[in-house]
Amino acid sequence: MRATAQQPQRAPDGAPVHYERHRPEQTTLYCLVQQHAASFIAHTEASTGAALPRFIKDEFDAFLECGILAHGFLRLRCGECGHDKLLAFSCKRRGFCPSCGARRMSQTATHLVDHVIPHVPVRQWVLSLPIPLRVLLAATTELVTPVLQ
Numbered sequence: 001m002r003a004t005a006q007q008p009q010r011a012p013d014g015a016p017v018h019y020e021r022h023r024p025e026q027t028t029l030y031c032l033v034q035q036h037a038a039s040f041i042a043h044t045e046a047s048t049g050a051a052l053p054r055f056i057k058d059e060f061d062a063f064l065e066c067g068i069l070a071h072g073f074l075r076l077r078c079g080e081c082g083h084d085k086l087l088a089f090s091c092k093r094r095g096f097c098p099s100c101g102a103r104r105m106s107q108t109a110t111h112l113v114d115h116v117i118p119h120v121p122v123r124q125w126v127l128s129l130p131i132p133l134r135v136l137l138a139a140t141t142e143l144v145t146p147v148l149q
Contacts, residue, residue: 019085022099024067029098034064059095066091067099 024030037060045051065071072089090100127148129137137144 021086021088022067024099029096030064033060037064059093062091062093063095063097065089066093066097 041052041057041060067088067090069086069088074087074089076085076087077083090103091097092100094101094104129147137147
């Protein structure tokens, strides 16, 4: 299968879009998870006396494979100039992968704006209370409704 485009993709300001491969193996979070995930799992299981659920271990494994070319990729080739790009597979998880979380957040926001929120003016109100009042409302839940009304 060959992917070709009629015109190069452009940013809103007219500049050509340049794709730079995300390199998760160079981030601090990736290095920390890679170095300490196994010991964290072992320590947690030893201290609780029970095995962690499989989905937690799978989340760590998927995060460590996300965006790494060695775990799978697509090769994209320009039909006109023959230039190649490699696109690594992503984990598409809902856990702590910042890259997949940001993509999901962007897609959800786009869906809400394009399809869910009607094309009418929308106003958002933010109520900020002094910290002592926040503590009081957190401790006395029956006061929350009158304050919000």
